Amino acid sequence: MTANRPTDAIDHPDARDHPDRRADRGGRAVGGPGRPGLARASAGLLTGVLSTGALLIGLFPAPRALHAGALAQAETCAIAGKVLLQGRGTHAGIHVAADAGEPQPSAGSGYFELDGLAPGEHRLQAAFEGFLTARAEAVPCRAGHTTRMLDFELRGGDITRDDAVDLFDLVRLGRAYGTCAEAEGFDRQADLNQSGCVDLFDLVLVGSAYDLRGPQVWPLPSGRFNTEILPIMRRYCTSCHGTVAGLRLDSYAATMAGGRDGPVVVPGDPGASALYLRLRGEGGQPMPPGGVQLESDEIAVIRDWIAAGAPEN
Numbered sequence: 146m147t148a149n150r151p152t153d154a155i156d157h158p159d160a161r162d163h164p165d166r167r168a169d170r171g172g173r174a175v176g177g178p179g180r181p182g183l184a185r186a187s188a189g190l191l192t193g194v195l196s197t198g199a200l201l202i203g204l205f206p207a208p209r210a211l212h213a214g215a216l217a218q219a220e221t222c223a224i225a226g227k228v229l230l231q232g233r234g235t236h237a238g239i240h241v242a243a244d245a246g247e248p249q250p251s252a253g254s255g256y257f258e259l260d261g262l263a264p265g266e267h268r269l270q271a272a273f274e275g276f277l278t279a280r281a282e283a284v285p286c287r288a289g290h291t292t293r294m295l296d297f298e299l300r301g302g303d304i305t306r307d308d309a310v311d312l313f314d315l316v317r318l319g320r321a322y323g324t325c326a327e328a329e330g331f332d333r334q335a336d337l338n339q340s341g342c343v344d345l346f347d348l349v350l351v352g353s354a355y356d357l358r359g360p361q362v363w364p365l366p367s368g369r370f371n372t373e374i375l376p377i378m379r380r381y382c383t384s385c386h387g388t389v390a391g392l393r394l395d396s397y398a399a400t401m402a403g404g405r406d407g408p409v410v411v412p413g414d415p416g417a418s419a420l421y422l423r424l425r426g427e428g429g430q431p432m433p434p435g436g437v438q439l440e441s442d443e444i445a446v447i448r449d450w451i452a453a454g455a456p457e458n
């Protein structure tokens with residue numbers, strides 16, 4: 146089974162013009178090869194400092210700053226994307242790290258960009274208190290380019306921070322339910338939506354992710370599967386075939402691995418592929434269940450993809 150690995154990094158078209166990016170012209174200088182550069186959120190705060198060369202060297206050890214500064218821009222690369230928290234539109238401070246590097250907080254929009262990275266492969270991790278951690282498989286980073294990750298949503302409910310939304314989280318929420326910051330028994334970690342009270346919304350966050358386990362794997366911009374097939378799966382299928390045990394349809398690797406009864410995609414043969422047959426109501430309960438149907442062109446996209454050998458790219 147091949148890993149969910151793109152062969153072609155996607156250049157982030159607006160990377161150059163992103164407002165947060167402009168603030169961080171000096172960011173490259175502080176992230177040497179192999180070290181995550183500054184995320185845009187922190188970049189905004191540090192703009193003034195970074196634009197002053199003297200202060201820059203004062204803040205960071207001189208040898209590293211000088212060494213990185215001598216690197217041509219094309220020798221480094223960047224990885225950018227967006228992480229959202231379940232049920233929340235705006236937020237800041239989701240921590241994103243490359244490899245074992247220091248986590249950088251994302252901007253308020255969830256947007257992050259790690260630059261000044263050494264070309265090669267990097268593994269990203271995103272986490273936020275009370276939310277399941279997301280990890281990416283190896284992400285390619287090409288010199289002078291920005292690899293754009295697909296947007297990713299962190300699911301909430303992990304109060305005990307064991308990367309699982311389990312009974313312990315429910316018990317902890319139950320104990321703190323109905324209390325607010327100033328009251329006795331308030332559990333700050335159980336206040337997932339950070340409203341100052343452990344309320345119905347926290348219950349919904351835990352309830353909707355109950356029995357999910359992390360870390361979730363971040364989908365990569367790996368070409369055809371992610372751009373054509375995955376959006377359809379996300380629209381109709383991953384609410385059930387998501388992160389729980391059984392058939393998962395939220396990444397190329399998982400889709401090709403199949404379910405308890407084995408593969409659901411037979412490359413080159415849609416007529417033998419449960420993934421396609423179920424959409425037509427054949428070979429078992431129609432998918433998705435409950436009378437919803439895919440548009441005929443969506444079914445055709447899946448059929449053609451399987452017929453073409455179910456390529457990742």
Ligand code: HEC
Binds near residue numbers: 403439
């Ligand atoms: C409401 C929940 C739900 C949704 C949405 C859903 N499924 Fe399922 N799916 C199930 C359940 C439950 C089973 C196991 C029972 C069965 O095999 O019929 C299943 C089984 C399957 C199987 C057979 C698994 C195997 O191992 O043989 C396939 C293939 C499948 N689903 C594909 C899809 C696709 C594709 C979509 C989206 C277009 C989808 N499902 C949407 C609940 C769902």
